[in-house]
Amino acid sequence: MLHNIALILGTTLMYSTPLIYTALGGVISENSGVVNIGLEGMMVVGAFAGAAVGYFTGNPWIAFMAAGIAGGLFGLLHAIACVTFHADQIVSGIAINFLGPGISLFLSRILFDGATMTRSIDLNNKMPRILNSIFPNENILIEKGYEGTRLFFMNFMNLFLGNRYATVYMAFILVFIVWFVLYKTKLGLRIRAVGEHPKAADTLGVNVAKTRYLAVITSGVFSGFGGAAMSLAIVSNFRPTLISGHGFIALAAMIFGKWKPQGALLACLLFGSAQGLTVFLGQFDFNVSSSILSMLPYILTLVILISFVGKSVAPAADGIPYKK
Amino acid sequence: MIKKFLKLFSNNVFLFTVISIFLGLFIGAIILLAAGFNPLQAYGVMLQGIFGKPKYLSYVIIRSTPLILTGLSIAFAFRTGLFNIGAEGQYIIGSTVAVVVGYFIHLPAILHIPLVIICALIASGFWGGITGFFKARFGVNEVISTIMLNWVALYLQNFLIYTPGFQKPGGEVSYAIQPTASITFLDKWKRSEEGIAWLLDHPFWRDLFKTPINWGFLIAIAVAVLVWFILKHTTLGYRLRAVGFNLYAAEYGGINVKKNMVISMTIAGALSGLAGALQVMGVSHQISLLAAMEGYGFDGIAVSLIGNSTPIGCVFSGLLFGGLKYGGPKMQPAMGAPSEIINIVIGIIVFFIAIPQVIRLILEFGKRKKAEKV
Amino acid sequence: MLNKKVVVLLCIAVLVVAGCSQAKKEAAIKVAMVTDVGGVNDQSFNQSAWEGLQRAEKEIDIKASYLESTQDADYKPNMETLFDAGNELIWGIGFKMADVLSELATMNTEQKYAGIDCFFEAPTPNLVGVLFREQEPSYLVGYIAGKMTKTNKVGFVGGMDFFVIHKFHYGFLAGVKEGNPDCEVLVQYADSFTDAAKGKAIANQMYKNGADIIFHAAGGVGDGVIEAAKEQNKYAIGVDKDQNSLAPDNVITSAMKRVDNAIYNLTKTLVEGTFPGGTNVVYGLKEGGVGIAPTSYKHVSAEILEEVKGLEAKIIAGEIVPPTSSEEWEAMQ
Numbered sequence A: 001m002l003h004n005i006a007l008i009l010g011t012t013l014m015y016s017t018p019l020i021y022t023a024l025g026g027v028i029s030e031n032s033g034v035v036n037i038g039l040e041g042m043m044v045v046g047a048f049a050g051a052a053v054g055y056f057t058g059n060p061w062i063a064f065m066a067a068g069i070a071g072g073l074f075g076l077l078h079a080i081a082c083v084t085f086h087a088d089q090i091v092s093g094i095a096i097n098f099l100g101p102g103i104s105l106f107l108s109r110i111l112f113d114g115a116t117m118t119r120s121i122d123l124n125n126k127m128p129r130i131l132n133s134i135f136p137n138e139n140i141l142i143e144k145g146y147e148g149t150r151l152f153f154m155n156f157m158n159l160f161l162g163n164r165y166a167t168v169y170m171a172f173i174l175v176f177i178v179w180f181v182l183y184k185t186k187l188g189l190r191i192r193a194v195g196e197h198p199k200a201a202d203t204l205g206v207n208v209a210k211t212r213y214l215a216v217i218t219s220g221v222f223s224g225f226g227g228a229a230m231s232l233a234i235v236s237n238f239r240p241t242l243i244s245g246h247g248f249i250a251l252a253a254m255i256f257g258k259w260k261p262q263g264a265l266l267a268c269l270l271f272g273s274a275q276g277l278t279v280f281l282g283q284f285d286f287n288v289s290s291s292i293l294s295m296l297p298y299i300l301t302l303v304i305l306i307s308f309v310g311k312s313v314a315p316a317a318d319g320i321p322y323k324k
Numbered sequence B: 001m002i003k004k005f006l007k008l009f010s011n012n013v014f015l016f017t018v019i020s021i022f023l024g025l026f027i028g029a030i031i032l033l034a035a036g037f038n039p040l041q042a043y044g045v046m047l048q049g050i051f052g053k054p055k056y057l058s059y060v061i062i063r064s065t066p067l068i069l070t071g072l073s074i075a076f077a078f079r080t081g082l083f084n085i086g087a088e089g090q091y092i093i094g095s096t097v098a099v100v101v102g103y104f105i106h107l108p109a110i111l112h113i114p115l116v117i118i119c120a121l122i123a124s125g126f127w128g129g130i131t132g133f134f135k136a137r138f139g140v141n142e143v144i145s146t147i148m149l150n151w152v153a154l155y156l157q158n159f160l161i162y163t164p165g166f167q168k169p170g171g172e173v174s175y176a177i178q179p180t181a182s183i184t185f186l187d188k189w190k191r192s193e194e195g196i197a198w199l200l201d202h203p204f205w206r207d208l209f210k211t212p213i214n215w216g217f218l219i220a221i222a223v224a225v226l227v228w229f230i231l232k233h234t235t236l237g238y239r240l241r242a243v244g245f246n247l248y249a250a251e252y253g254g255i256n257v258k259k260n261m262v263i264s265m266t267i268a269g270a271l272s273g274l275a276g277a278l279q280v281m282g283v284s285h286q287i288s289l290l291a292a293m294e295g296y297g298f299d300g301i302a303v304s305l306i307g308n309s310t311p312i313g314c315v316f317s318g319l320l321f322g323g324l325k326y327g328g329p330k331m332q333p334a335m336g337a338p339s340e341i342i343n344i345v346i347g348i349i350v351f352f353i354a355i356p357q358v359i360r361l362i363l364e365f366g367k368r369k370k371a372e373k374v
Numbered sequence C: 001m002l003n004k005k006v007v008v009l010l011c012i013a014v015l016v017v018a019g020c021s022q023a024k025k026e027a028a029i030k031v032a033m034v035t036d037v038g039g040v041n042d043q044s045f046n047q048s049a050w051e052g053l054q055r056a057e058k059e060i061d062i063k064a065s066y067l068e069s070t071q072d073a074d075y076k077p078n079m080e081t082l083f084d085a086g087n088e089l090i091w092g093i094g095f096k097m098a099d100v101l102s103e104l105a106t107m108n109t110e111q112k113y114a115g116i117d118c119f120f121e122a123p124t125p126n127l128v129g130v131l132f133r134e135q136e137p138s139y140l141v142g143y144i145a146g147k148m149t150k151t152n153k154v155g156f157v158g159g160m161d162f163f164v165i166h167k168f169h170y171g172f173l174a175g176v177k178e179g180n181p182d183c184e185v186l187v188q189y190a191d192s193f194t195d196a197a198k199g200k201a202i203a204n205q206m207y208k209n210g211a212d213i214i215f216h217a218a219g220g221v222g223d224g225v226i227e228a229a230k231e232q233n234k235y236a237i238g239v240d241k242d243q244n245s246l247a248p249d250n251v252i253t254s255a256m257k258r259v260d261n262a263i264y265n266l267t268k269t270l271v272e273g274t275f276p277g278g279t280n281v282v283y284g285l286k287e288g289g290v291g292i293a294p295t296s297y298k299h300v301s302a303e304i305l306e307e308v309k310g311l312e313a314k315i316i317a318g319e320i321v322p323p324t325s326s327e328e329w330e331a332m333q
Helices: A002-031 A039-057 A060-084 A089-111 A138-143 A148-161 A166-184 A186-196 A198-203 A208-234 A246-256 A261-282 A290-309 B002-010 B012-034 B039-051 B054-079 B087-104 B109-138 B142-161 B193-201 B203-209 B216-233 B235-245 B247-252 B257-284 B296-306 B311-335 B340-354 B356-373 C002-020 C045-059 C072-084 C095-107 C135-148 C163-179 C196-208 C221-232 C259-272 C294-298 C302-317 C326-332
Strands: C029-034 C062-067 C089-093 C112-116 C127-132 C153-158 C184-189 C213-217 C235-240 C251-257 C279-283 C290-292
Touching: A002 A039, A002 A148, A002 A166, A002 A186, A002 A208, A002 A246, A002 A261, A002 C196, A039 A060, A039 A089, A039 A208, A039 A246, A060 A089, A060 A208, A060 B340, A089 B296, A089 B340, A138 A148, A166 A186, A166 A208, A166 A261, A186 A198, A186 A208, A198 A208, A208 A246, A208 C196, A246 A261, A246 A290, A246 B142, A261 A290, A261 C184, A261 C196, A290 B109, A290 B142, B012 B039, B012 B311, B012 B340, B012 B356, B039 B054, B039 B311, B054 B087, B054 B203, B054 B216, B054 B235, B054 B257, B054 B296, B054 B311, B054 C072, B087 B109, B087 B142, B087 B257, B087 B296, B109 B142, B109 B257, B193 B203, B216 B235, B216 B257, B216 B311, B235 B247, B235 B257, B247 B257, B257 B296, B257 C072, B296 B311, B296 B340, B311 B340, B311 C062, B311 C072, B340 B356, C029 C045, C029 C072, C029 C259, C045 C062, C045 C089, C045 C259, C062 C072, C072 C089, C072 C095, C089 C095, C089 C259, C095 C112, C095 C127, C112 C259, C127 C259, C135 C163, C135 C213, C135 C235, C135 C251, C135 C290, C135 C302, C153 C163, C153 C196, C153 C221, C163 C184, C163 C213, C163 C326, C184 C196, C196 C213, C196 C221, C213 C221, C213 C251, C221 C235, C251 C294, C259 C279, C294 C302
Parallel strands: C029 C062, C029 C089, C089 C112, C112 C127, C127 C279, C153 C184, C153 C213, C213 C235, C235 C251
Antiparallel strands: C251 C290
8 A cells, every 4th residue: 555655656756747747837926926827838848848858968967957058048939028028028928839849840840751750768878867876776676685564665655756857856946946935035036016006116126127138038948947847757758749738737837835935846746746646546446536536636626725725925026917 | 090100100109119119029030130030021921911811810800809809808907006916717617617517517609608707707807806806805915816816717617527417428628519509600500511611602700700700809898898897987986096106195095995896807708708708609619638838827917008098009019919929930930930039029128118207308319400501 | 000001912922922823733643641639740640641641752652741730620621721631632630530531522522531549320421431450459458467467466557547548458468377376566647648757657656556567548647757757767668659869778669550551552442443442451460551560579588578579460360359448358257
């Protein structure tokens, strides 16, 4: 039983990682007052850039950075529209959701002989699975002479943390960093100030445009990371359907988490664990249709929202262009 | 008439939209050129594929009909300050209920058609209303609940298809609706022997009737007018717009904000559901297992935005969108150009629509140049 | 004022171009296909179909093209588009196109149509249904899995729960049983063809529960299954195409559905004038329409492959009939 729990926890981590990055992107952008509904498109771009660069360079870190840069470029585009030209932020975000997949698939066809699926990256060239040497799998444990409770414990840890890529741990660190920056630094104060009261911030000498640019580009970078966490860790290639709705789930998670990094983290973990539970329950031969079972994560999210979370209020100036 | 048209034309929003469309096509052309395709030929194929035959135009209209309605749905919610990402799910509910009522109930057409529409409206209105209710009662942000409900609707349809007595044997589809629930023009006649014989002698009509041309488009136009009327000329519309314009002021002014949120989402849901119902009654006649979202709701967001969230704008942008989506992929078989270009073009169009300022700058620049010359 | 002129001029220019752009038709016979919503690069049957057409283009004198669908409602208009382009034969890829195909075939009696995974009750003389015996290669890979498992447990991950996937599912069960009567088969459906993470989670769970070989028939979900095999150094079995290239050390074999062969062969009959209109053509082992991957020798011992050859012969001879559904499977017990 405990091992099943370990597996559900492991699945939770795997499922939520891409969502965490992307939701953090949403948190940063919206705290500065720019709605980013283009998370999905930015994720697709990141997933493609990560997989393509990973395949050609064989270096996961360069690939991961490339994914961030690609996402960041779309963030820049969103920022130009929203900050400099006072665009309707939802419209611009929707445009990015069309442009992201369109451009990714177009480039993929050029780079991979007309295919929209990139070639698979070798396991050794993917993100490192850093805890695998500490928690190896059962056979190796037995070889090493583990037994009894120790074997049980190590097995538990292997199912939970073994085969988890560096992206998983980095996501958690990033949550902390974003939280720290937003709430404990001057920069964070500025970001939140331009999101709540851009006018007041402006009078106090904060450069609203610059701050928002920074936040929106960062948001693109994080969403790109989110996409790469899919294509460089969960699988090892990009295909057009790899990101299907994840960006919107991340958007929902950000709102669920009340526009706070720690809240978004919890929301992503909740969603991931519900998927883990779905997979766990799916192995038994219930008399329940798999379609009904598949609804579980979505309904569970709604129920928890209604019963525990309730009202969430966006930053006051979220979605409103600032004109001097 | 001409005066009115000119007025419309000089209207900034309309002009900007047209310029955005051309800019989108222009940048798309550059991308095509860079990829080694002749953009003029590509767009030629596309336009030919849209306007080349009565049949093609008919398909554009058929393709546009659901988009106009989901666009209207999103525009309607926008006017009340709500962002309805749930059009996709509401569409699914509408189409599912339409097939259930259209298949299981036997009535003469004159009763059957309205009954199917009404049931679909009620169910999808309820589905949309849930979101409004959650927001009003529990403060749940409509963006989250609609995203979640989209997936629930998708799985619900997949579940219902397997209901015994509803699934057509040998396929992952439901039974088709009764002919009495169909709104396809002369559906029965054009398949009958005399129909086929008559059509053989009349190539124009034969061409046109090859498509499932139906009443849906006219209904969509009528609904657009109705929505325009509700928003502009009724107290309900006034209240809804007041809530969208300034929530607190509306509340202060004695408007029941919560009630209006529920009403707005219910109507928005019903509009998307109508899209699903008309699609079933006029085009598909059945529902099938869905492996992924079909995108009627997400495209609807773009339609509503291109149409500046006005009912009439949605009709035109729906047609534009339908044309691009129908004609665009024809580039592929004709010249091997990847159809992703169409998504890029749409993205660029929407992007420019987001930034009217840039276009204003370009126009002003043009004017200045002209002034310099003189 | 200026702007208006520019707009009008542009409109005219575009229309003129449209008028002039009718390309000259080539002499070769044109054959085209409509993909389902998976698109032409789905690494599965759409792609396989397109490869078949491309091969036909190279080897026999035809001109091939395709049109992608993004919604179920696109199938009919896409077929019409290809009809207008003057194609001799139009392919529909996927069982969802069956109704549209038979409707169009009745309406356009001069136009030839064919559908992959489509069965027609009473096909008109211009219509051909193409079906595959997916259960046959599934049976063979099941046998291999049964022979090669060290834990006496193997797994099957299905995409969505419907009849095409059931053929893989029950064929596999029967094959495993033939190879190893004591072997247990874990079965789980992902209810998706896209959610790779879910595929990986399901595969992790199966490996944890003791399975050491997993067969998937789940499209993009299968990417996750194969990834899990890679990470844990276990075995996986691919589907539709030879998927060994996705994980050369882990994908021991694949249940191939040679949509490409079927398309190529039928297109050839068109050129040769022996188009089997009015029938449903079934591709099994006998017709070379299905089979196990050519890379199987890398992991599967020659001895087992020899036995598989024997089974193949028996299936072709009709001595073994792998089940296609839960009813047939239960009837065998």
